[in-house]
Amino acid sequence: MLETSVLLVFVAGLLFCLIAGLPILLAILFGYFVFFAYGLSRGKRAFRLLAVSLTGIRSVxxxxxxxxxxxxxxxxxxxxxxxxxxxxxxxxxxxxxxxxxxxxxxxxxxxxxxxxxxxxxxxxxxxxxxxxxxxxxxxxxxxxxxxxxxxxxxxxxxxxxxxxxxxxxxxxxxxxxxxxxxxxxxxxxxxxxxxxxxxxxxxxxxxxxxxxxxxxxxxxxxxxxxxxxxxxxxxxxxxxxxxxxxxxxxxxxxxxxxxxxxxxxxxxxxxxxxxxxxxxxxxxxxxxxxxxxxxMLNVGAIVCISSTYSELFEETGLLNNTHALIGRLAVRINPFGAVMVVSILTSAICCNQSLSTVVVKQLCDHVMPDRYELALTLEDTVILLAALIPWSIAGSVPLAASGAPLSSILFACYLYLLPLCSYLSYSRGRGWPASPDAPVRAEGS
Structure with missing residues (x-):
């Protein structure tokens, strides 16, 4: 329950900044303090949390x-x-x-x-x-x-x-x-x-x-x-x-x-x-x-702060209790839909494509045991959907570099259509193009 409350507080902070027109950087900084405070509540030392934060910054x-x-x-x-x-x-x-x-x-x-x-x-x-x-x-x-x-x-x-x-x-x-x-x-x-x-x-x-x-x-x-x-x-x-x-x-x-x-x-x-x-x-x-x-200073600062999230998640175990929930979601809709939902939520929290990809794989590999099916699903979900999150660097950096407004995300049609078409194809039972692992499993079954 505490883990869910922490994530909801972070999302609330993001929404407040968006509605109030405040810089996204403030929301990302707010998220860092929220996750840092969660680590302290779990008995982690402040020095240790700062150390893993610096590790995250060095990684980018x-x-x-x-x-x-x-x-x-x-x-x-x-x-x-x-x-x-x-x-x-x-x-x-x-x-x-x-x-x-x-x-x-x-x-x-x-x-x-x-x-x-x-x-x-x-x-x-x-x-x-x-x-x-x-x-x-x-x-x-x-x-x-x-x-x-x-x-x-x-x-x-x-x-x-x-x-x-x-x-x-x-x-x-x-x-x-x-x-x-x-x-x-x-x-x-x-x-x-x-x-x-x-x-x-x-x-x-x-x-x-x-x-x-x-x-x-x-x-x-x-x-x-x-x-x-x-x-x-x-x-x-x-x-x-x-x-x-x-x-x-x-x-x-x-x-x-x-x-x-x-x-x-x-x-x-x-x-x-x-x-x-x-x-x-x-x-x-x-x-x-x-x-x-x-x-590029603003997006650089967002990268530095958001890069600390993965290290804090790993150190505090904030996301450890989500596997069962994702499994139930995969049964309720389908595995692709579960990965897509997790991709959107993870991209909103992690704020960059690479970190989101790693986290989604860790959270969803149990609902898609076929490694090639999982690879294609990740490419069709988190890789593209990360760019649709306004405060994620995946979309904000290309738009800033080209001089386009952030509202251009609304017209990035390919980023909507490919996940949607893939979801419809998966839901109708057509599945993905044949996985190289499929014959191996068939022979051994």
Whole structure:
């Protein structure tokens, strides 16, 4: 009963912050104190709880480094003229009423190449958002398409860290998992594309005004050279190089172009990387301002605090009594539905995708003993549903990196449709594509 009360208090704190319009960071900080107090009530020493909290923070240092690179990358691409060049070229050939679905397709492609929702949003997401703004497309439409597309590859790319994580914790082969994931994503992908096509037709999009292109041409030296950072990103992704290496190479190339092509002073470039690009021309600022390391501070703080949750849960045993409840839920609906419900609740508490995935696996492996079935279910639930929680970094970071509003989550159609289609398929008895373990069990039965 105490464990349930603690979780309800935390959820109440989250809801209060959302309703009152307070920063989500305050809710996450409130949650830390709630779980810390629970640990003290269980007889844990404060020093020990602080120690495990620091362990959790140290575990996300690589994510924090990635956030810094994303902030610098989005600022440098704006400053070097890469985004301006792509916008000028794209607006001459793209139909505005097709731009929403094109945003989805392009982000699907880049996320499939890079395997990261964060990196895809920081590159192609920024470009798509900038073009959409110029064409007058509602930001929530474009943001929803970007978020959907970035998670297409985050779910099923061989380079995806989430796909690798699930293979590790379920002891499955990644390429077998990917083949089965591609089978289950066809219908949701087509439905999502159709919905974005309709949204684009109803969006009131227009051709980019000639004066917008003139603004870019007046403030940048355009041409093929500013495209080098973007080309590096695509090339390095095709070569399957490390995402951090790819972003760093693109930042260095963009920085060199800022210095020697756009005439930006070294000190000014430093401040651009730190604070983001701030155009002197007010007309240009409306389209190009943004990025920088400081723009990622809020989500970085959320990551640091929420990373302590898993260690506190393990130390205090807060979630130990939930297995029986989940088993009863699986009997009442079905195992997939139970995992889906647990994924939503866990993502709301853990606030990030990786931690949620590990916790859901620990809580639900007894309702899905087939390891390949569990792997596919995790990919179709927690990996996507984590991005629909407004205070989770899974969705908030890609939206912040691309410059889209948080309300874009409402239009991230793919993230709703794939779990829904999978649930309907499972409920109707069709199950998943044949598991590699199935023949082994049949022979031994």
């Amino acid at each position: 240092k690589n994510i924090l480094i990635t956030f810094m690179l994303i902030g610098m990358l989005t600022a440098v691409w704006r400053a070097c003229g890469a985004i301006a060049t792509i916008i000028c070229a794209s607006t001459r050939v793209m139909r505005p009423d097709l731009m929403v679905v094109i945003c989805f397709w392009l982000c699907c492609l880049i996320s499939l190449l890079t395997g990261t929702s964060f990196g895809s949003a920081a590159t192609m997401g920024v470009i798509c958002m900038s073009i959409s703004n110029v064409m007058g497309i509602p930001p929530v439409y474009a943001g929803g398409a970007i978020l959907s597309g970035t998670f297409f590859g985050d779910r099923c790319s061989p380079m995806s860290t989430s796909a690798q994580l699930i293979c590790t914790i379920t002891d499955t082969d990644i390429y077998r998992n990917i083949r089965r994931m591609l089978q289950t994503c066809v219908v949701p992908f087509l439905l999502t594309s159709g919905l974005y096509l309709v949204l684009g037709l109803l969006s009131g999009a227009r051709e980019a005004p000639a004066d917008v292109i003139e603004i870019f041409e007046r403030n940048y030296r355009l041409g093929w050279i500013p495209l080098i950072p973007a080309l590096i990103t695509v090339l390095f992704s095709l070569l399957r190089l490390n995402v951090k290496v790819t972003m760093l190479a693109s930042i260095l190339a963009g920085g060199a172009i800022c210095l020697w092509v756009q005439g930006i002073a070294p000190l000014e470039l430093f401040w651009i990387c730190l604070r983001g690009f701030r155009a002197a021309d007010p007309e240009l600022a409306a389209f190009s301002n943004g990025g920088g390391v400081l723009s």
